[in-house]
Amino acid sequence: MIHGSDYRRRGVRPSERRDETPRFSARAAEPDRKLNAVVVAEALAGLPATHREAIVESYVAGRTTRQAAAVLGLPHETVNSRVYHGLWELKRILQEQGWPR
Numbered sequence: 001m002i003h004g005s006d007y008r009r010r011g012v013r014p015s016e017r018r019d020e021t022p023r024f025s026a027r028a029a030e031p032d033r034k035l036n037a038v039v040v041a042e043a044l045a046g047l048p049a050t051h052r053e054a055i056v057e058s059y060v061a062g063r064t065t066r067q068a069a070a071v072l073g074l075p076h077e078t079v080n081s082r083v084y085h086g087l088w089e090l091k092r093i094l095q096e097q098g099w100p101r
Contacts, residue, residue, distance in 0.1 A: 043093040051086030054079050 044052050057068035058079065069079040094100070 039094070039097065039099060040090075043090055043097070046093050047086055047089055051082050051089060054082035055086045055090070058083050 044055065047055070053072065054065075054068060057063055057071055058065050061068070061071075063071065065079045065083060066076050068083075069076040072079060
């Protein structure tokens with residue numbers, strides 16, 4: 001009679017495999033990150049200034065839309081709207097350039 005623990009100990013279960021995918025360092029991804037930053041910066045430059053400043057204040061500066069509104073001296077709803085419409089326009093510009101790659 002085989003007990004449950006003996007059954008498992010005998011190796012009936014498949015052995016665990018180590019992940020054999022190659023490991024890449026952060027340095028290997030650095031050129032791609034820099035290229036992406038340049039492409040996004042160029043696309044941001046194509047936005048209307050009002051949308052660009054709302055996106056920069058909220059995403060690049062790491063602020064909430066309420067904080068960005070205070071910095072810009074605008075109502076919160078206005079900043080929300082500008083971020084929303086600016087991101088859609090940014091997406092359209094990047095897609096026209098063939099991104100994401």
